[in-house]
Amino acid sequence: MSLAGRTVLVTRPAAQGAALATLLTAAGAQPLAFPLLDIVPQPDALAALPALAGAADWLVFVSPSAIDVAWPVLAELPPAARLACVGAPSAQRLAALAGRPVLHPSNGADSGALLAEPALAELAGQRVLIVRGIGGRAELAEGLAARGAAVEFAEVYRRVDAAPDWAAFDSAADAGTLAAACVTSAEIAERLFQLAGRSRQATLQSLLYSVPHARIAERLAQLGARYVVTTPAGDAALVDGLSEWFQRHP
Template sequence: MTTAGRRILVARPAAQSGRLLQLMAAAGWQGQSFPVMEIQPQPETLAHLPQQAAQADWLFFVSPSAIDVAWPTLQAQPPAARLACVGQASARRLAMLSGQDILFPTAGSDSEALLALPQLADVAGQRWLIVRGQGGRALLADTLRARGAQVSLAEVYQRVDGRPDWRLLDDGLPDAMVLTSSEMAEQLFRLAGPARAGTLQCLLYCVPHPRIAERLQALGATRIVTTRADDDALVAGLREWFSRHP
């Protein structure tokens, strides 16, 4: 059964939506960028990043944005530290940029899955640098410290309001919207305001983690497809949904 002709809004920052929009076009869908947040690098933090990285045994990149923002600063003097991240797509990109083997969990795409890896069972005395945005989750840092590691943070970017084109929502409901973080879900409803809350609660959402689905449910959404954390999986999940709900 064909699923062509669907219209999907992608709420990621515009710079991170290109490949997903291409996959949607290949599926015969109309993917449209609908950035509810953008990523703003923090120059002062980035200026100190090479020195921090040189003192670390491990660098952990929390998100694709952390890689995109931090690596251009690090590539002039690539760190000797071992590299870790979550998500297969992030691992592929980080491996391509660094030329290193990347530690990442294959059984999940979050801090919990990383912490379950045997390589993190005994980290006493190791120096970890967590590269992230401002206000990230504390679970990884707290758990590593509890296991005896020395943990530092490099908050290399902050999330700022995006400028989505609300006509893409107001002029007719899309078939689905892709959200890839809990912060995106919260930002979407905040920017939309009470007048659009009912519309947002009616939409079908595609998300790459149960935690995002839980946040959407708390905001009143009821139709949610949860997939793995990569672009191909997001498209496959939507394709399966559309084939079962023509």
């Protein structure tokens, strides 16, 4: 198996890495939980969320963390409210929780792809609630507002630096097993290189990275990473990307 014996960093927030780790293990890899960010819920925003959601025509969840943090306080949604997500894996999970369809991009997994969906082409007089973390990107809100929507935000969490296990990282690097990392946002990529310190930069630049978006690949290249595979969204695609690369480069 192409991943047998290879250590792969799972850099997602701790609550979101288990499924990916399971798939890596099944593929023969040795996943190393290595969260670079912690997700901290915002109590005031969560307290206000049910009322905001009750007045919305659309609820748009922009990340897995938005679903994880917000959904437990949304006991009931207005029957007419429509749901949307930026990526298909998040949309599938939200649909299972909500018991109703969730709009997501038919091609791509970012704000631009969601804005290309015909259902969002004309939003005059509609209220859209974007559920996200503090300080999210502006593209989606600006695009929706340009189509006539009244856009509000529920910024239900903030991101803080986590405390990844650098001793385990160094041990795997010294043993020669550290081979790859799955990185699911440009912010995580930046934190990885920032927190590593200068002594680990060469090791990070030599790893293979599996990422679900070209924007993440571009940021990693700027940070000096030499080997990056860009895959469709989803855990299985990330693992397949690693496996296929190592099959070609044993």
